[in-house]
Structure formats: structure tokens, C-alpha cells
Amino acid sequence: MTGAGLSAVTEQDLLALVAALDRGDVRAPMNETCLRANGFGHLVDALRPYLGLGREGIHAVVDVVLAERRHRKAPRLTLVWTGDDPGVSHSRHTRVVLPELFARAREHVLIAGYAIDHGAELFASLHRGMADHAVTADLFVDVGQLAERLRQAAKGAGQSWPLVSAPLEAAKGNVERGRAVVELFYRLMWPFGDPRPVVYFDPRTAEKQSPVSLHAKCVVIDHEYTLITSANFTDRGQTRNLEAGVAIEDRGFAASLERQWLNLVDAGVVVR
Known part of the structure; x- marks a missing residue:
């Protein structure tokens, strides 16, 4: 980082x-x-x-x-919303805010998410920033949920999941299984090649019927701009569900949130 x-x-x-x-x-x-x-x-x-x-x-x-x-100036807060928005609105739509945040990055992006799909569309502006401006990115994922989304992605692409997922079935232990899922993420949801985000996961989320989930959904851009939202990084979460979140422009808050994730890395709770 x-x-x-x-x-x-x-x-x-x-x-x-x-x-x-x-x-x-x-x-x-x-x-x-x-x-x-x-x-x-x-x-x-x-x-x-x-x-x-x-x-x-x-x-x-x-x-x-x-x-x-x-x-310093007070934090700037913006309501971020997904779904029906009748009447006079003071919100911005999630599907607009997220790619805008990725596109403005010039240093570093931190993403934590529970469910992810349509990676080619979701991460296109992020990859452009990484390729054009040497932006670095760290992605924190839930292994079990990501594996299920990868299964759906493989099915949608007409690929045989038993064949695609063979490395997962052969993996021994949570860490090896998690890393096998991450390799499939790069293959099925990150079609751009290098540069790629560094992916972290809690090994406990690789267990079948795990009692632990990485359920947070947040983004930090350039140590200053933060999005915290109920919306998953999925088509439903970004476009159709009723979801609420807040975009925060404040370096102090961004630093605190990034430190929370770094603490997990430093303590070995999540692994690369």
C-alpha cells in the first residue's frame, strides 16, 4: 500500500x-x-x-x-442512492458515483466488498487509472461469496464450472482455497491483464458455511475520498435495489478507514 x-x-x-x-x-x-x-x-x-x-x-x-x-474545512458529505428516487432529490446515484471515484484516482484505491459481479464493466475506469496514472489498488473480498459469483460468471460465459473450478476443489486449506479463488477472479472478472489490484481475504471466509463474512462495502480514493454504502458491487446493488450510502471528502476520515484495513493486514487477519 x-x-x-x-x-x-x-x-x-x-x-x-x-x-x-x-x-x-x-x-x-x-x-x-x-x-x-x-x-x-x-x-x-x-x-x-x-x-x-x-x-x-x-x-x-x-x-x-x-x-x-x-x-481545516468540515467534511463534505453527499448522499448516494440506488433505486427509485421519487420527488425532489438531494442524492447522487451509486452507478454514477462509483466510476467517477475510480476515474479521479491518481495515487491509490482501496476497495472492500462482499459481492462483486460484471467486473469488466465495474472496474474499467479503475484499470484505466492504474494503466495511465500508475494508481495502485487493494481489494478486500469475501472468498465464499466471490466463489459463488465466479461460478455465475463462468456459467454466463458458457464455461464448465467443474472444469474451471478444479483448482478450488484441489486446494488444501483455507488460504490455498482463497488464493485459487483470487486467481479465478483475475481470470473471469479482471479481463484487462496488468496492472492488477492486490487482493486480500480473510481465510475464514473460504470455509464452507463459514460463520464469518467480509460484509463491508466501501471505497477510499487517494487517502481523501470515501464511499461507504449498503450497496454490493453488483448490477443489482448498483442499479436496481434500494440502497443508501454516503460519499465523504475528508482526509482524516479516509485515513482512519484505511488504518482499519491496514490493521487487519498487519495482524494477519487477512492475507494477500
Whole structure:
């Protein structure tokens, strides 16, 4: 995943760092080892340019960032809607907002979704950004649900699912099964070739009749623009169901949401 300096660090993390500096928990020499030993390993990349400033210098830099956060503009919120919309509306349609978000990306895209279909249409603008602007993308998926959608995609393309899914049936263990499903995703739902998104999954969702689902539906663009929605990344969710969501323009919120997913990666709850 790519970073965006201190702008991508949550306010909670900055306040925790200041408190640790004030208590004297984080002492010289200010380096990567010191940060990791005090529970701030996830801030190493963001703080690396400032480590040479020492304890007082880093404290001053973080104070400036926190002061800027307190005076920044309020988050911009937009209602995002799928389905019938009678009367005077103040919403924007999901099927319009999602490709617009993908198209505006110039750095990084994070996507988490439960159900996905029609990948060639859904991800076309994302792939263009990756190809034209070197945008990187991370995709978090539910293995069981994705496998079912891939079965439907293979059937729709006139392919034999027993033949296509042979690697899944031969897989031993949740991680191997999950990776087999991801390879089929690249084959059936990402027809563009390289560059491709990095896909993460919770191995528990690869179990048959798993009690765990990755049910979140959200997108973060360039560490600043966020969409959180009830709508799956499916034709029904994007065009026909009744679904509600919110588009949020705010770096602090985007950074907090990205950190939630990064925490899962760092802890090994989800695997690549």
C-alpha cells in the first residue's frame, strides 16, 4: 500500500504519539526500533523523514499537524442512492458515483466488498487509472461469496464450472482455497491483464458455511475520498435495489478507514 505522509495518519495516532512523547515513553534515539518498541510501528513510514529532528522536533511537527487538523474545512458529505428516487432529490446515484471515484484516482484505491459481479464493466475506469496514472489498488473480498459469483460468471460465459473450478476443489486449506479463488477472479472478472489490484481475504471466509463474512462495502480514493454504502458491487446493488450510502471528502476520515484495513493486514487477519 502507498502512503501520504502525515496526512494519512489518524488524529488518534497523532494524539497518542504526543502523549507518549510527553510521558517520556518515546526517548532518544528516535528511530524505527524505538517507535516499534512503543507500539508505533505502523507510523514508521510516515515519520521516517522527521526522525533526524529528534524528540522535540517530532513533537513540534506533530503539534503543527494537529493544529492544522483543528482548523481545516468540515467534511463534505453527499448522499448516494440506488433505486427509485421519487420527488425532489438531494442524492447522487451509486452507478454514477462509483466510476467517477475510480476515474479521479491518481495515487491509490482501496476497495472492500462482499459481492462483486460484471467486473469488466465495474472496474474499467479503475484499470484505466492504474494503466495511465500508475494508481495502485487493494481489494478486500469475501472468498465464499466471490466463489459463488465466479461460478455465475463462468456459467454466463458458457464455461464448465467443474472444469474451471478444479483448482478450488484441489486446494488444501483455507488460504490455498482463497488464493485459487483470487486467481479465478483475475481470470473471469479482471479481463484487462496488468496492472492488477492486490487482493486480500480473510481465510475464514473460504470455509464452507463459514460463520464469518467480509460484509463491508466501501471505497477510499487517494487517502481523501470515501464511499461507504449498503450497496454490493453488483448490477443489482448498483442499479436496481434500494440502497443508501454516503460519499465523504475528508482526509482524516479516509485515513482512519484505511488504518482499519491496514490493521487487519498487519495482524494477519487477512492475507494477500
